[in-house]
Amino acid sequence: MEYRKAGEKNIKEYGFPVTIDEKLGTLQWVDLRELTLSYLICIENIAPFFENMREGKLVTTRCPECGEIFFPPQKDCPNCMISEMEWIELGREGTLETLTVVFVRPPTFARYDPYVVAIVRLDDGVKITAWLRGDPEKVKIGDRVRIEIKRREKEGHYMYEIVPVEG
Amino acid sequence: MAVAIIGAGHSRFGNRRDVNVAELAWESMKQAFDRANVVQKDIDFYIVGMAGLWSSEAAVPSLIAEYAKLYAGSMRIEAACATGSASIGAGYNAIESGEADVVLILGLEKMQESPNPTVIEIIGRYGSYFWEFENFGLTFPAYYALYATAYMNAYNAKEEDFGNVAVKNHYYGSKNPYAQFQKEISLEQALNSPYIAWPFKLYDCSPITDGSACVILASEEKVKEFGLDDTVWIISQGSRTGTANLSKRENFLSFDSARRASQMAYRKAGIDAEKPYLHLDGADVHDCFTSAEIMAYEDLGFAKRGEGVELIREEQTYIGGRIPVNVDGGLKAKGHPVGATGVSQAVEAYKQLLGEAEKGRQVDIKHGRWLTHNIGGTGHYAYVTIYGLEKR
Structure with a gap:
């Protein structure tokens, strides 16, 4: 974090971990107690x-x-x-109900390129949210899709994903 | 027992790195105290509506006790982006039950104490943490985009229609001195902004905002005792809760929670749910994303299913149209300090009904009733509240 570095530098120069807000020019104390959250x-x-x-x-x-x-x-x-x-x-097959492409990702997903999230109604009746593999411009609501299980490219664990049914 | 708003206050919304949490709270509290002509000892109970985590202070009621010398009983309430309306509902109930006569409601958020990416990370978790966020990285815009895509497909709505909601709300934001964005935008600007979560672009999204809003509620007896005549009454409130996972929803064209909450509020208020706009002077709806405003028109019965998009095309939600909506700029231009939003909507209802809105955005009050629609998460919490000049 940019302001974290500025804060640490200013301890030496100013005597406190402070920075100036870029837009307002107002004095800010830079919190040094950074928190990492990961749940069980x-x-x-x-x-x-x-x-x-x-x-x-x-x-x-x-x-x-x-x-x-x-x-x-x-x-x-x-x-x-x-x-x-x-x-x-x-059952693995179903119909695409809706989708989006996530361009602005959370920092914990920054290592992935923009990804497509879709919701599918399986023929069993239940709906599933997952990533859709493939070009989002080539699919539309109502298309037939299927669920596949693969290891995640970056993390390496198993996960289900949606893929368009050919033809 | 009827419950009235006897005073209201509103900080300027936006980047408020010029004040700390307590100072920001005090800005709206001071205005509300002045307006209601009450002091700390008159308050029987107070509620702080704040979602938090992005800001440093957690025990805000205690922070307020210390900073504002307000030692009545208190609590903090969280219902995601509907926190403010949930807090008003709890305050209403405290008075209605006879436990309190005067209750202060403070809605507060200081989101810009954290960098934007951290806020994006936190706010993406207001769904099903495990089944949506953990493995699929949904963000707040992405949740709403899943609804927007389905809506566009079903009713032939265009990105341009969504852009026109932003144009309207920025137009009214330009007339609101408390708004985060006080400038008009063109449709072209909206359409040329970068994609955040397709089909949403930057101008389809409400911003990350600091702000506070405050209302002081009082029982009918206290209103008489204080000799007040410029009060606004809480006529009714309806609330419903939706599933955590969007995949558990029946469809993506409407928020069932919002629709049912509105029916509850209309029924209690004796308003015809078929054409509620004939009984209302205006509404503040939860336009955290532009498409959400269009869906709200339908969920609230301002338009028939699938015809909400026509209201924006025909400019029916500008002043002078079927029903003016978000003439304070809405979440889109006024800003969306999560816990403060529902209270800010109440402040707007108060100002509009008493004819105190700023020049160029005051609605002609004929029916004496104003509606607020406040949604937490993506239809996860729904609160619809009706305010009026005459008590029920």
Whole structure:
């Protein structure tokens, strides 16, 4: 961060970690207590989702009583108030519902080129948000697409993605 | 028991690196105290609406206790970009329940204490953190863009239509001395700005803003006791919550949460939900992105489904049209200090209804009613509030 460097330099020159706001010319104290956030997110109860993805399969949970399919998978059925969900494999094909191209990326995604995010309605009825591989100008809403599982180019972990169905 | 706004205050919005968090809060609080002609000891309870994380201070109610010498009970409320309206709702309920007679609501955000990329990072997380942000890097514009793309496809809306929303809101922003952007823009400028998240360009997006807004609410008894006659009443509020994942939404053409919140507010206020614009003098809608304003026209019943785009094409939301919308510049030009936005909308309702808006943007008040539509996240929290000159 630019102002962080200025702040550190000014400790020597001015006696405090300060900088001047470029637009207003006003004096700012540069906070030295930088925070890094990275969470531990529990996936214990949906572990089959990840185990199957590693094997190339896309699975999710279905309530054996009411039959509702949940995606993202969830441990509990709030309709029937039960927690004994069954795991089912999802069909891979569906229809493109909407898409966008993210040009201005969060800093944690800076190493990726602008990416296409799309939402697909699978033939099973559930909808999935994921990156779409391919040229966004060559796809349109209503196109047939399929889900593929691949390792992420930069991070190296498995992830599902949307690809247009040829023809 | 009826609840009134007895005073309102509004800081200048924009880059406010000329003040710290407490000083920024005090700017709007001071105006509200002066206008309501009350002092600290008259306040029974206060609520600070702030989303935070991009700014340093977290215990802002305590910061206010110290800086402003306000020691009544307090809390901080967060409902993403609908924080301000959620705070007003909680204040309304505190008075309605009889627990408090006078409640101060402060909406505050100092987003420019962090660099822009950090703010983009934080604000992209107001959806489903794991299933949308962690692996797919959605940003705030991108979430709304998913709706905009679907809307364009279904109703043949164009990027130019979205650009015209920006042109209107900048036009009115140019007449608002508290707005972040006080200059008009041309459609060409809007259309030639760089893409942020297709189909949105820079001028389709609300900016990163510092600002504070304050309203003081009072019970009907207190209004009588203080002998006030220039008050604005909270007529009704409706609220609904949407799913975290956009993939769980039925479609991307409307926010179900906003539509239902508006129906709730209309029902309580006795307003015909078919043609609500016949009962309202104007509205402030949540135009965090230009397409969101057009969708709001439909979710609020100002236009039929798919016809919202016609309202902007025909300039029906300028003063003199079917219903003036965002004549303070909206989030687009006035700025969007997340926690302050809903309170800023209330301040605008107060000013408009009392005929105190600046020259060139005062609406002719005939019905004595103003609507605010405040959305948190991407339809995640929806609050629709109706303000009026006559109590319900």
